Structures are given as structure tokens and as C-alpha cells.
């Protein structure tokens with residue numbers, strides 16, 4: 019693929035405009051599973067749709083893949099309308115299928131050869147198996163793979179057609195932490211080859227570590243879209259410094275330290291303090307200097323930054339449970 023243009027990131031890979039998908043409500047009437055969302059994915063990005071079960075992630079992805087119909091609104095992939103130019107879109111995208119839907123009686127290698135026969139350009143099956151460490155399993159059936167291996171295979175099967183844009187729906191759901199990390203590495207490698215990756219996840223850590231930008235979806239609505247760092251900065255909460263002191267002091271004394279916005283005391287038997295800090299590089303040394311000068315023992319100092327978990331809570335009013 020030609021990925022050398024310096025303006026690569028400025029090109030749009032996916033454009034979604036006012037997308038709505040209405041379904042019949044189980045208790046009568048209808049509801050918007052996707053309630054009018056708009057966003058753009060730039061070429062070369064890893065873009066995550068983050069949200070809890072039922073947020074509308076799969077519905078959105080299936081519309082982009084040409085597998086589902088929007089009720090209203092439009093979507094384009096690489097400039098092609100996903101409804102009116104479906105064949106153009108399908109030729110350029112890779113879609114991860116669920117491992118369970120593969121042909122039971124074909125070996126991994128045979129499945130990749132078969133998939134490749136559907137496309138004008140295709141990648142070598144042995145190269146693909148090597149990419150995900152499944153060379154030794156080339157003659158195995160999908161049913162003989164571990165969960166992590168099956169998931170890796172389902173991703174690499176999406177690469178057969180050498181696609182420019184890869185769609186992954188919850189690529190690591192149900193995997194143990196080790197297998198999840200292996201898959202993150204694989205997704206990074208796919209992206210490093212110049213492919214745009216659009217994935218859905220309900221794992222905050224996955225979105226935070228993998229995605230260039232994260233769209234937070236809840237009840238079919240896009241509630242925030244930014245880089246992980248941008249989401250956190252937009253919260254305006256800053257860092258927190260927690261510690262214990264050998265005796266109680268006035269919170270005002272601590273709040274007056276440089277780089278400290280305000281101070282809380284949790285005097286639950288012990289004096290535990292919680293500082294909101296705008297500038298930890300100044301606040302933390304100042305805190306140590308203050309404690310030394312005051313002759314008070316300072317213990318268990320921890321500096322924490324807000325995470326996407328805090329962002330999710332602030333934007334939706336509820337937690338995202340794994």
C-alpha cells in the first residue's frame with residue numbers, strides 16, 4: 019500500500035453523518051439503537067468505539083461494513099457510500115468474523131486460501147499464519163484452537179484481501195490478559211503496516227492503550243470523541259496526590275503549596291490527604307520539603323492521573339463495567 023504521503027493522517031478513511039438505526043422495541047414501539055451519530059476516522063488511525071453492551075457499537079460497525087442498513091443518515095468508507103457503492107467498499111475493507119462461523123472441516127490454511135479466492139488481491143496464507151504465530155497450526159481445524167489462537171486467526175482472516183481499512187468487533191472479548199496483550203501487539207502491527215483500524219471495545223484499558231482516538235458511545239449516542247489524553251485533559255481534574263501524615267494538619271496549609279489546587283482530609287482514624295494538583299513536578303517536591311520543615315512523617319505517597327474510567331463516568335453518569 020502507498021502510505022508515504024505526509025498528509026496521510028489528514029485523509030478521511032471513514033465518514034459518518036447523522037447516522038440513525040431504529041429497531042422495534044421489545045416492549046412495543048421503536049427505539050434508536052444508533053441515535054444520530056457523526057464522526058470521522060482519519061487514514062492510518064486506530065479508532066475505538068468504546069461503550070457498554072447495547073451502546074450501538076456493533077450496529078454502527080455493521081453499517082460501515084455494508085452488512086447493515088441505516089434508518090437515516092449516511093456513511094462513507096474511503097470516499098465510497100456504504101449503501102450505494104457497497105462493492106467498492108467491500109473490496110477495500112477487512113472484517114473480522116466470529117471464529118465460530120468458520121468452516122468446521124477446513125484447515126486454517128484452506129480457509130485462508132478459500133477466502134483469498136474471493137478477492138483480486140490476496141496475501142499469502144503462510145505469511146498470514148506466520149504473522150500471528152500460527153504456522154504450526156496450519157493443518158489444524160478452528161475447533162482445535164485455544165480462545166486466543168482462534169481470535170488471532172479471525173483477525174488474520176480479515177487481512178486476506180490486503181485491506182486498507184480493518185473493522186474489528188470486540189477483538190479481545192473473553193480473552194485472558196496475556197492473550198489480550200498478544201492481540202494488542204498484532205493490532206498495532208496491522209496499523210503499522212499503514213492500515214486504518216476501527217475497533218469496538220468495552221474495555222477501557224484497551225481503548226486507552228491502543229486507540230489514537232476514542233469515541234465514547236452510550237445508548238446510541240456519541241457522548242465524547244478525543245484522543246485518550248485529550249479526553250482526560252478535557253475533564254480538567256488534573257492529578258491527585260495521596261499520602262498519610264503522622265499527625266493531623268490544616269488542609270489549608272497543604273492547599274497553599276505550589277502546584278496544588280485544593281486539599282481534602284480523610285480523617286478516618288489516620289490522617290489521609292488527597293490533593294488535587296495542577297503541576298505534580300512542583301507540588302510533590304514542595305510537599306516533601308514542607309513535611310521535612312514541619313518535622314512531620316510523610317508516608318504512602320501516590321500520584322494518580324485520571325483514566326478513561328473517570329472520563330466515562332463524567333460523560334455518561336455511570337460506570338463502564340467489564
Ligand SMILES: Nc1ncnc2c1ncn2[C@@H]1O[C@H](COP(=O)(O)OP(=O)(O)O)[C@@H](O)[C@H]1O
Pocket residue numbers: 041042051069070071072073074075076077078
Ligand atoms: N436485529 C435487532 N433487532 C432489534 N434490536 C436489536 C437488533 N440488533 C441490536 N439490537 C439492539 O440494539 C441495541 C444496540 O445493539 P448493538 O449495536 O449490538 O450494541 P453493542 O454492540 O454496543 O453491544 C441493543 O439494545 C440491542 O439489543
Ligand SMILES: [Mg+2]
Pocket residue numbers: 075076077187188
Ligand atoms: Mg456488539
